[in-house]
Amino acid sequence: MSEPSGGKSVTLHDVAREAGVSLITASRALSNPGLVSAKTIARVQQAVETTGYIPNLLAGGLKSRRSLTVAALVPNIAVAQFIPTVKALTDALDAAGYQLILGQTGYDHAREEALLGTMISRRPDGIVVTGLVHAQASRDRLRRSGIPVVETWDLSDRPVDMAVGFSHLKVGSAVAGYFLGKGWRRFGIATGDDHRAAVRREGFLSTLGHEVPTVRVPSPSSLGLGRQALRDLLALDPGIEAVFCSSDQLAQGVMEEARARGLRVPQDLAICGFGDADFAADMAPALTTVQIDGAGIGRLAADLVLARCRGEAVSAPVVDVGFRVVERGST
């Protein structure tokens, strides 16, 4: 308990000396015990205890070229949407001995490019990005780095490397189709200002065949922004029958504002969100929304990266996890 705390930190060299074996034998006893006799292993482990040795993964990684880290880039960790993905990714990686290095791009290409450089300089064994990498320079750099890359929450014909996501265009189409099937004809859109939400809107409009009153709010969206969005939408068209929101947080705000104005949901105003957040099913009325398996995306991304790390061939580098319009009381 009173180890030499002030001096230099304990290295494998100290452990080897304490155990009376060579450096490399100590190394093998810890990281490749199959090659070492049981007695020696015991001695080395004893030496680890008495010296308080903690291995230095940086040093090991320099030679072995495995850092046991994976970089994850999200636009903004405060966007609730991506939390289940980050959590599942972290959990799956941790179970395999890998840790996650987190970076935020702020929905900005220049920032993303700079951050990718920083991340590559840490030599992660994999890079998981939210959304597709659009800047060509970044795509080239990633490819040249040789690091396995998974683009998530979107799909592409030509991913940088691998992809796990779904079609935002189809999501928009599906919601429009669902609304039309219910007999509604006057719509509004409340949307965050990010690229993928814009694509969902495009899908919605293309199925509809015409423009729709739209209110844009900054990311991350919130209940308060949803309330404001409905106020603005009703100012644009007081006769709106149904609103498509780019997040469940916005949808919750729209519902709150509708309630405050004495509008009945769904009779006077129908609402559809996106994401199936943890609160969506328990609202009153429960929120109709587009369910995305965010945790599944994280797990799959981890699986792909880990498979590459083990040198396995990945048979399906692009995975469509799909989505589902979940009908509940708000429509």
Next chain:
Amino acid sequence: MSEPSGGKSVTLHDVAREAGVSLITASRALSNPGLVSAKTIARVQQAVETTGYIPNLLAGGLKSRRSLTVAALVPNIAVAQFIPTVKALTDALDAAGYQLILGQTGYDHAREEALLGTMISRRPDGIVVTGLVHAQASRDRLRRSGIPVVETWDLSDRPVDMAVGFSHLKVGSAVAGYFLGKGWRRFGIATGDDHRAAVRREGFLSTLGHEVPTVRVPSPSSLGLGRQALRDLLALDPGIEAVFCSSDQLAQGVMEEARARGLRVPQDLAICGFGDADFAADMAPALTTVQIDGAGIGRLAADLVLARCRGEAVSAPVVDVGFRVVERGST
């Protein structure tokens, strides 16, 4: 654009050769340009361009003993409470060239201890943990590692190293005092099953002087769990006048359930949350809650770690960021 992608990766050695300077001069041109002539810097930068060099921070860190990483341990990234802290921490560190390595302890001491070992083996320049480190073995190990440590979201007389937080006991007391001041006498508590929420409950009870019907729900708490909690609380005591919730998510659920039962808030049931989530002020009625500056905690933690990294003496290693009971419509 058609660099040697298959072969070995480009090292500083290649850059130096390309630029016609020695290895160390190339190194300095990039990381310490003040010591190198402008002409040489330009030549080296040109060589970086043509070779597509990306530095290897692991190798540099081995010698310089700075990994430019900080480890952050949270119980669970899905607990909304901590997101602003993680975000602010990430942003502040990024601005200083540091990246964050994320780990989840799952509110479990054994898991925390194992994770701390893993993190220390990555030689981060700082470790930020959520809550206090309780296991003595972990505390000892952290101290011996010599790595700057900041415990957050709580306070202690004897932190491992540094701390940024507030007193959960005082929070509970303050809410009880506030409730009593409003003239209410019959209370309920809806709480997550984590240690700090339990301490807030203790503070509440000690100011009150007697027990109170309590419903515990698993973490992370949610709107759905809040609805269930109110059902259970009213089963324990149908005459409850005010409920103290351990999170705003729970409080939102309690409010939703109250509304569903035709209880008026606050006339029939008053509600106080904890955390001042982004939706709290925009609910109808707006939610009375305990405001914590989560982003401020993250920024301060980053400041403390970075100060230590620069070798500066930290004059106030324990910072109480306090809290504020924000009165809104729900009480």
Next chain:
DNA sequence: CTGTTAGCGCCTTCAA
């Protein structure tokens, strides 16, 4: 301002 010399702590390759 630039270069030479030694490693950082560990792991891979070869030999015993």
Next chain:
DNA sequence: TTGAAGGCGCTAACAG
């Protein structure tokens, strides 16, 4: 089963 040598890519420390 164990050991000795060498090097991963880079940077402190000292010279020039």
